[in-house]
Amino acid sequence: MGLFSKVFDSFKKGLERTREAVVGGIRSMLLGRKLDEDLISELETKLIAADVGQKTTRHLIDTIRTEFRAGRLERGEQVLDYMKSEIKRMWPEADRALRFASAGSGPTVILVTGVNGVGKTTSIAKLCRYLRNQDKTVLLGACDTFRAGAVRQLEIWAERLGVDVVKGQQGGDPAAVAFDACASAKARNVDVLILDTAGRLQTQDPMMRQLAKLRSVVTKQIPGAPHEVLLVLDATSGQNALRQAEEFGKSTGSTEQPFGLTGIILSKLDGTAKGGIVVAVKDVTNTPVKFVGTGETSDDLAPFDPDAFVEAIFAE
Ligand SMILES: Nc1nc2c(ncn2[C@@H]2O[C@H](COP(=O)(O)OP(=O)(O)OP(=O)(O)O)[C@@H](O)[C@H]2O)c(=O)[nH]1
Numbered sequence: 001m002g003l004f005s006k007v008f009d010s011f012k013k014g015l016e017r018t019r020e021a022v023v024g025g026i027r028s029m030l031l032g033r034k035l036d037e038d039l040i041s042e043l044e045t046k047l048i049a050a051d052v053g054q055k056t057t058r059h060l061i062d063t064i065r066t067e068f069r070a071g072r073l074e075r076g077e078q079v080l081d082y083m084k085s086e087i088k089r090m091w092p093e094a095d096r097a098l099r100f101a102s103a104g105s106g107p108t109v110i111l112v113t114g115v116n117g118v119g120k121t122t123s124i125a126k127l128c129r130y131l132r133n134q135d136k137t138v139l140l141g142a143c144d145t146f147r148a149g150a151v152r153q154l155e156i157w158a159e160r161l162g163v164d165v166v167k168g169q170q171g172g173d174p175a176a177v178a179f180d181a182c183a184s185a186k187a188r189n190v191d192v193l194i195l196d197t198a199g200r201l202q203t204q205d206p207m208m209r210q211l212a213k214l215r216s217v218v219t220k221q222i223p224g225a226p227h228e229v230l231l232v233l234d235a236t237s238g239q240n241a242l243r244q245a246e247e248f249g250k251s252t253g254s255t256e257q258p259f260g261l262t263g264i265i266l267s268k269l270d271g272t273a274k275g276g277i278v279v280a281v282k283d284v285t286n287t288p289v290k291f292v293g294t295g296e297t298s299d300d301l302a303p304f305d306p307d308a309f310v311e312a313i314f315a316e
């Protein structure tokens, strides 16, 4: 199966609830109808309900209205196609790929963060599998020393995936674990080190400072690292996820340095009818969604592909 169709299938599966509950409604509302001002207003309400965000909804509705008044859009069917192409145009090609250390300056370090229970550890297992499928060697660092059972959870994944974990003391300093993990990744010459961190609220200052400290330890150990700082957002939390993206994005951590998020993993897309949030995240942050999680196994991760996403969400 080609990569596009594989990604398309996983999006289609993951977006089933969104498609049925929300986009299905938009489709049946539009099909067979002549476009008029009433239909445009109905569409606006549905798009807001689909969680695609205020900004994108406004953009779509404004352009549809302009096209309608100019006589270029006349029927509901045309509106569907028009929305598809407009939404696809939102994402630039360049910024979605994972950034790796340049040759000879490795290992690549990926730091994963987010609030409690959003799916950080599971996403790390998925990412690990994804990288292993590309023949990369991976090491995990268990920097969640806070929650009892967190290290064990990561170890269970690591055993299944056949990779090693660097860990420290329960309750110990996560930055110390990060230090050891970097040293070990260098000594073993692995391609990628992924660091798991404890869940934290963007409003918890000490926890955010701890994260900034961890980050600077990594940078001291491996210049240029972390190459990726990925924020995991739980798609089922809707508008709340958007607020987290905003806050983590501008969180200073060390008070003078922006924290430097490089990407978003949007998890649990399979468990929600709020799939439109992929579009809304683009609205409120400049941080690209790099991956989406569509289930609980290590295979349920897909690189975010706007074309596949839009085709899947509008599929019949
Ligand atoms: N359906 C579904 N469930 C997911 C997905 N990703 C994670 N989960 C589930 O979400 C729950 C929490 O996942 P974790 O990976 O432990 O989340 P976490 O962010 O590491 O949690 P803390 O370390 O406690 O902050 C688990 O039951 C996972 O199986 C996903 O994409 N889809």
Ligand SMILES: [Mg+2]
Pocket (backbone or CB within 6 Å): 120, 121, 122, 144, 150, 196, 197, 199
């Ligand atoms: Mg965790």
